[in-house]
Amino acid sequence: MPEARTVPATHREVHLVARPTGLPSEEHFAVVTAPVPVPGPGQALVRTTVLAVLTIMSDLIRGRGELPVPPFDLDACVPGPSIGEVVDAGDSGLKVGDIVSSQAGGWREYAALNASAVQRLDPAALPYPAAHLSQGAAAYLGVVHAGEVRRGDTVFVTSAAGGVGSLAGQIAKLRGAARVIGSTSSRRKADILTRELGYDAVVLRGAGPIEEQLRDAAPDGLDVVVDNVGGEQLTAALRVARRGARVALIGALAGQLGASATAEIDPHALITGGVTLRGAALYDHLDVIPEWLDVFGRELRNGTLTFPRAVLTGIDQAPRALGELLAGQHVGAVHVEL
Template identity: 40%
Template sequence: MQTTTHNDVQPLPHTSREIQLAARPTGAPTAEHFALVERPIPDLADGQILVRNTWMSVDPYMRGRMDDSPSYIPPFQLDNALEGSALGEVVAARSTDIPVGATVSHFAGWREYAVVDAATATPIAPELAAPHHFLGALGTTGLTAYAALTEVARVEPGDTVFISAAAGAVGSVAGQIAKALGAARVIGSAGGPVKSELLLDEFGFDAAIDYRAGDLAGQLAAAAPEGIDVYLDSVGGEHLRVAVQAMRPKGRIALVGAISGYNGAAAEAGPDLYKAATKEISLRGMLVTSYFPIFGEYIGKAAGWLADGTIRTRETVYEGLEQAPAAFLGVLSGANTGKMLVRLG
């Protein structure tokens, strides 16, 4: 199959910079666990495309992949490029399925140029929204929030909903989706007064809890004196324990993440499972990959919600591939508001 390229005036590069995993961390990772390396770009095989990455995502789940332990997704390999969601422009192709010039999303982030099997890339429709939204509200971030509240811990009209990490990528979208689904009251937990105010002023939450101020149980009781019906958990630990205590009978909990334990911190006291049983509470874990069949349904709704202001987004953007490790460390420490992204030059 003949290779097509962007044009004959701007020759394609022969090398590409990438971020590799230099060492496995014990506890919190640091900059020393990453290496910026320049490597040759391999020749395209039949069915492959070359993508010049323009945006990439860093996400908390990537911390688990830095450990050499079995999980639902393979660990990163030492002295190899990390990977994750990214999008960019197709600049060369040995595939008739995706043309040169198309913008696609794929899973070969952490590098400037990516050789990708065309079958694993997804063309995006930039007329729906700015491209970076396809890594956030219109990507797996948004799908996670939507699936959690429609399939895992279903929000019913009139519900009181509690969301942890509410100023982050998933949480900020989830709070607004909960309102769109008919929740009567949405409460978010975030770190610090600035983020707490943002939940109220920009993302439309009805109440905000600053977990750094202490007494999480008391703050939640004041915000929801009659209890909560749905909890979206991205934190685990004390947040999950307190949510079970505050849950009404037959409440629903979506277990999306547990960032409080990602760096190997000592386990906090878990939820009272006897209380969960006597209240007939459901606690259900989720992997967003299980909900890819409803991605089209979600994008159809979310594009409209973005356009009419039902969903508002924030992004924290680091500039340049070399800043990707700093962006990742920032997302683990809560430095981001909304989606954490890296814009590649």
């Protein structure tokens, strides 16, 4: 049985202290020293080991977007998904040393969490705990269930270097796609996509009309689109869609990080081309998660899939990590390890 760790009297949390009108940056947060919480009935004390920063946090920090969750509170610890180790099990039914994930963990070194709000991780499921913080389930939902990628397909994934896109291209290849095209914003990231992440070609946001670039990259058209962006990229993808194309709408980054995700739709072209547009949110398809974890664990172990992620160290780095994610500095997921 693992020995109980010595728990310090105080720890650090990152609080949201101002609501930005634009994208959040470090000045909107403060690192606060607070007493380590004492677990109440049904709770365990969890030491955070890794947390994920996500673009959706920017919407919740700004208090905008039509999301099924309330905005983040001011002057309170920033919530968010994390992994941690149980250091005091209290009467929660968990055990000291259990590795758990939680959406309620947040940007803090220790958290007293209800047993019902954590999930004990099976060490045999994925080769390392941080993989449980991947956006892969959304990528899998888009590629397999909403986009229905089949052998021989030509697939376009927007924001291919993001947390979702960096796995979506690889999953499409795993499903037998013949050609996978991604979008990103820089040559550096385009090179990583084609060298390491299964992409055959890349179109560059900000380097001329996406539609022209897409027609060059997919002269016979697109069978599947996994769209994380909307806006010009979705408009272009619909124009380049082949007959019977499936378009999975997964994200709207052009609205979250830019001016608007609104795209043009030509109903006549979609009707005559038999094109399907399917919006899909993971919270409506939770059954996809165990299916994905099964695939992810197996393919990570045999080296068919890789999980790209950037890691910053220390709880005080969480605001910077979010800023770097939003600025597009990284490829894959962005994590903070403690």
